[in-house]
Amino acid sequence: SYELIQPPSVSVSPGQTARITCSGDALPKRGGYWYQQKPGQAPVLVIYKDTERPSGIPERFSGSSAGTTVTLTISGVQAEDEADYYCQSADTSGSYSYVVFGGGTKLTVL
Amino acid sequence: QLQLQESGPGLVKPSETLSLTCTVSGVSIRSSTYYWGWIRQPPGKGLEWIGIIYDSGNTYYNPSLKSRVTMSVDTSKNQFSLKLTSVTAADTAVFYCAAHWRGGNWNDVHLKYWGQGTLVTVS
Numbered sequence: 061s062y063e064l065i066q067p068p069s070v071s072v073s074p075g076q077t078a079r080i081t082c083s084g085d086a087l088p089k090r091g092g093y094w095y096q097q098k099p100g101q102a103p104v105l106v107i108y109k110d111t112e113r114p115s116g117i118p119e120r121f122s123g124s125s126a127g128t129t130v131t132l133t134i135s136g137v138q139a140e141d142e143a144d145y146y147c148q149s150a151d152t153s154g155s156y157s158y159v160v161f162g163g164g165t166k167l168t169v170l
Numbered sequence: 171q172l173q174l175q176e177s178g179p180g181l182v183k184p185s186e187t188l189s190l191t192c193t194v195s196g197v198s199i200r201s202s203t204y205y206w207g208w209i210r211q212p213p214g215k216g217l218e219w220i221g222i223i224y225d226s227g228n229t230y231y232n233p234s235l236k237s238r239v240t241m242s243v244d245t246s247k248n249q250f251s252l253k254l255t256s257v258t259a260a261d262t263a264v265f266y267c268a269a270h271w272r273g274g275n276w277n278d279v280h281l282k283y284w285g286q287g288t289l290v291t292v293s
Contacts, residue, residue, distance in 0.1 A: 093280040095217075102266055102284040103217065109278070146217055150279040157230045157276050159207075159219040 062086055062151040064162035071168040078134040080165045082147030085128055092130030093148040094123060096141075097164075103146060107132060134167075142169040172196040172204075174267045174285035182261075182292050188254040192267030192285060199248045200226070205270035205279065206243070206250045210263040211287075218263075222270055223250055257292045264289050 064084040072078040082092060092110045095103035105114055107123035110130055120135045134141055147162040178190035192206070199206060207222035221231035223241040231239050240253040254261060269283040 090277045091280070095281070102287050103281070104284075105280065105282060108271075108280050114282075148280060150276050152276055156233055158232055159222075159270070159279060159281075161217040161219060164216040 062149070062153070062160050064147050064149060064160055066145075066147060066162040066165045068163070069166045069168065071170055072137050073170045074139060075136055078137050078141070078167055080132045080134075080145050080147075080167065081129050082131070082162050083129045084149060084160075084162075086151055087125070087128050087130055087149060090149045090151060092123065092125060094121075094130075094132045095146045095148065097144045097146065098142075106145075137167075137169055139169050142167055172269055172283045174269060174283060176265060176267050176285045176288040178288060178290070180289060180291060182257055182290060184258055184292055185256055188252070188257050188261065188290055188292070190252045190265055190267075190288065190290070191249050192251070194248045194250070194269070197269075199243060199245055199250060203272060204282075205230075205272055207268055207270050207281075208241070208252045209266045209268055209281070209284075210261075211266070212260075212263045220252065220254075220265075224272075259292050262290065262292045 094107035096106045097103040110125040111123045122133045124131045144164045146164045173195045175193045182188045205222040205224040208220040223229045238255045243250045264287040266287045267285045268281040271282040
């Protein structure tokens with residue numbers, strides 16, 4: 061089945077820009093979605109359809125897509141952005157349709 | 171505002187069947203806007219999609235869990251349910267129910283609303 065690959069960890073200082081990548085062969089044909097998960101909480105959608113931001117999500121969160129990679133960018137990182145981030149896509153293979161998550165990236169704000 | 175709430179036993183014995191229910195409020199479970207699904211997260215690990223149910227009975231399951239998973243809907247109670255058979259310690263996880271946005275095609279599917287999650291321990 062289809063895999064999405066993320067770096068296990070990313071570290072940045074407050075005020076800097078964090079970039080988290082997600083690679084998958086089918087991503088150019090599929091949407092890329094991003095979720096933020098803080099400890100003990102359910103994930104929250106922060107980016108949909110590669111670049112769109114749901115209402116209520118701060119403008120410092122943005123998404124982009126190039127080839128087989130989608131990227132979540134957090135500009136002017138704040139301490140509250142420290143969390144795990146997961147990318148997600150949806151694929152169809154033969155008679156199967158399914159949702160797949162990347163392995164997750166832990167963002168540490170130094 | 172759409173809300174979801176998981177319920178069910180927090181402890182299940184090995185080889186038995188795990189059963190969870192998700193109660194949906196704020197929208198009818200008959201809505202054509204959403205698929206209704208389950209995701210799990212073992213302690214300290216990542217998210218794993220289990221599957222969805224929609225239109226009162228159609229399903230898509232994760233191929234790796236398909237042989238052990240059954241989902242159902244109770245429209246009278248605005249609930250949907252998960253059964254996972256023959257559980258082992260490896261099935262210990264926080265289980266989330268989620269409303270999946272359908273969009274225009276399968277590529278648009280994403281998890282727009284999540285329940286708070288419930289920990290199920292197999293021991």
